[in-house]
Amino acid sequence: MIAEQKVLDALKTIGLNLYERKLYLALLLKGNATAGELAELTQVPRSRTYDTLESLADKGFVIIQQTRPVRFIAIDPEEALERYKKRYEEKIREIQRRIDELKNSEIIKELKKVFSERIKTISPEELTGTLRGLKSFFDEIENSLKTAKKSIEIVAGSEVIKELYERFADLLVKVKEKNVDLRFLVTDTKEFETLNVLKVFGEVKTIEKEKLPIEGNIIIVDDENVIMSLTDLKNIPPNQALALWTKSEVVTKNLIKPIIEVAWREYSKSI
Numbered sequence: 479m480i481a482e483q484k485v486l487d488a489l490k491t492i493g494l495n496l497y498e499r500k501l502y503l504a505l506l507l508k509g510n511a512t513a514g515e516l517a518e519l520t521q522v523p524r525s526r527t528y529d530t531l532e533s534l535a536d537k538g539f540v541i542i543q544q545t546r547p548v549r550f551i552a553i554d555p556e557e558a559l560e561r562y563k564k565r566y567e568e569k570i571r572e573i574q575r576r577i578d579e580l581k582n583s584e585i586i587k588e589l590k591k592v593f594s595e596r597i598k599t600i601s602p603e604e605l606t607g608t609l610r611g612l613k614s615f616f617d618e619i620e621n622s623l624k625t626a627k628k629s630i631e632i633v634a635g636s637e638v639i640k641e642l643y644e645r646f647a648d649l650l651v652k653v654k655e656k657n658v659d660l661r662f663l664v665t666d667t668k669e670f671e672t673l674n675v676l677k678v679f680g681e682v683k684t685i686e687k688e689k690l691p692i693e694g695n696i697i698i699v700d701d702e703n704v705i706m707s708l709t710d711l712k713n714i715p716p717n718q719a720l721a722l723w724t725k726s727e728v729v730t731k732n733l734i735k736p737i738i739e740v741a742w743r744e745y746s747k748s749i
Contacts, residue, residue: 492562494537497522497530502539505552512547538562608708609723612716615707616645618723622699623649629659630680633738634695636669638711643672650679663742665690673749683746690741694721698738704730 482503489499500520505511508519517527531550534540538561543549553561580586609615622630623646630653632639639662643650653660660680664673665687676682695707707721724730 492559494534494539495530497526498534498537498539501527501530502534502552502558505540505550506555508552510543510549510551512549514547516550536565538565607723609705609721610717610719612711612719615705615711615719615721618705618721619697620646620649622697622703622705623653626653626656626658626699628700629661629698630700631661631663631698631738632696633663633665633690633692633741635665635712636667636673638695639664639676640669640672643676654679661742663690663738663746677749682749683742684749685741685746689745692734692737696734696738698730698735701735702727702730704734706734 485503486496486499489502490496494502497520500522501516504516504520508515511519513527513531514524516522516531517524520527522530531540532542535542535550539553539558541551541553543551552558609618619642632642634642650660662673662676662680662682664682664684667673667684673682673684692706694709695711697705699705703723703725705721705723707719709718709720711719
């Protein structure tokens with residue numbers, strides 16, 4: 479039973495839903511079976527069994543025998559995984575092609591026009607939200623590095639700074655080439671070697687954490703867009719990371735920016 483659960487959990491990590499996992503495992507055990515036999519064996523509803531088996535066939539895990547009644551055969555797991563990988567790669571390539579076509583079409587211009595006109599009517603509180611998970615946090619930072627026009631200020635511990643550098647070194651080069659002012663205010667010097675490297679891209683200063691009245695890692699873009707982590711990024715599961723995103727001038731210019739400016743000017747030291 480433990481081994482069966484481990485198999486189900488492993489198949490979940492590659493994107494198979496619960497019904498797909500149960501039916502494929504049952505087919506591996508039986509070799510071949512009808513949809514009705516598998517429904518009885520797995521407790522998957524009969525109304526969902528056939529379409530789920532067709533989905534498994536599309537993904538490369540099952541062969542459909544056109545007999546009466548229709549029977550299904552499990553494909554060797556190693557071969558099934560290889561087929562699934564190839565089909566997934568093909569799907570990704572097709573999606574990428576369609577995205578590129580859309581980006582280069584007239585439609586994207588219309589969409590950007592609608593977005594720009596809508597932004598003008600949105601109140602500041604509507605441009606505030608939360609980012610859940612490390613991926614969302616770093617995706618938003620990546621977007622900020624790409625779109626910054628004047629300045630970027632990053633306030634964080636050196637371990638987070640190091641991760642930002644490892645993820646976005648190429649983007650930092652482009653930021654420098656665009657003459658965007660880049661400042662790093664670091665709350666420790668654990669990764670001192672990384673901090674020295676960062677001086678190529680902008681000004682780097684350190685500050686004692688106790689002298690900074692705001693907790694968390696903070697990124698300020700063009701004095702208006704703020705990303706601020708609300709949890710410890712290094713010591714919690716990635717899916718539990720939580721950050722605040724806001725494009726409210728009230729929050730940025732009247733609250734966060736003045737605090738960072740005082741900390742930068744009065745309490746920090748140059749590397």
